[in-house]
Amino acid sequence: MPKIGIGSQPIDGGNYLFTELEKEGFLASEPTAARFFHPWLGSREFLHGETRWCLWLGNASVSDMAAMPCCQERANAVRDYRLSSKRRQTLKAAESPQHFGTEIIVKGSSVLVPKVSSERRRYIPLGFIGPETFCSDLVFLIPDATLYHFGVLHSQFHNAWMRTVAGRLKSDYRYSGGIVYNNFIWPDPTPEQRAAIESCAQGVLNARETHPGATLADLYDPDKMPIDLLSAHKELDAAVEAAYDVDFNGDEEKIVAHLFKLYAEKAGEL
Secondary structure, three states: OOOEEEEEEEEEEEEEEEEEOOOOOOHOHHHHHHHHEEEOOOOOHHOOOOOOOOOOOOOOOOHHEEEHHHHHHHHHHHHHHOOOOOOHHHHHHHOOOOOEOOOOOOOOOEEEOOOOOOOOOOOOOOEEOOOEEEEEOOOOEHHEEEEEHHHHOOOHHHHHHHHOEEEEEEOOOOOOOHHHHHHOOOOOHHHHHHHHHHHHHHHHHHHHHHOOOOHHHHHHHOOOOOOHHHHHHHHHHHHHHHHHHOOOOOOOOHHHHHHHHHHHHHHHHO
């Protein structure tokens, strides 16, 4: 399975993150900086549809920076902010202020998983993002994940596993790469079962698109979840359950018991 990682940590003192209005004001003074702005997603922005931007100067040349005094001012402020730290890694990052302090930029598409999600949701909302979108360390990224991976991860099987083994932030689910994702036992589907999962996963994405303007927080609120989206998820759940060659009819207790049985078998092989 593709490896899971987190997004970037700017360690910038707020100099590289912008609201829509702040970005517009910055570009009014320095329009040539437009190509260095990227959409920015953390858990809140992803779930609630909030618009934020980041200024990433990692590929700006010396001549670029000379022509953009406002960007150079930001980079200088980032350097000074990092130099004020006592943390060795942050002091080291001051040597390259045009880059984020911890920089993880995925070149292709990824599946995004928010680190924290409401315990009221039946499914943690997931999504696909392209390389033009930069993400914070408040989300997990699974580069090169396919529609099949998206489907299994968005199913009741994976969410039941997550509910059992994940940590909590207060009462909300706190997803993790090490405990939840890396220990999850995937099915071994036939080509037909895999195709069914992919088709149902696309059905979930299609159902979302029939509700323009609704945020993922709205769509996955158990009191507001649209019938067509819930039906699409039910079809996906059934397709994933079939790929495990069981017939539990969505009984979550049986699903979790089966996953722990598979986990014990895999652990015994090590």
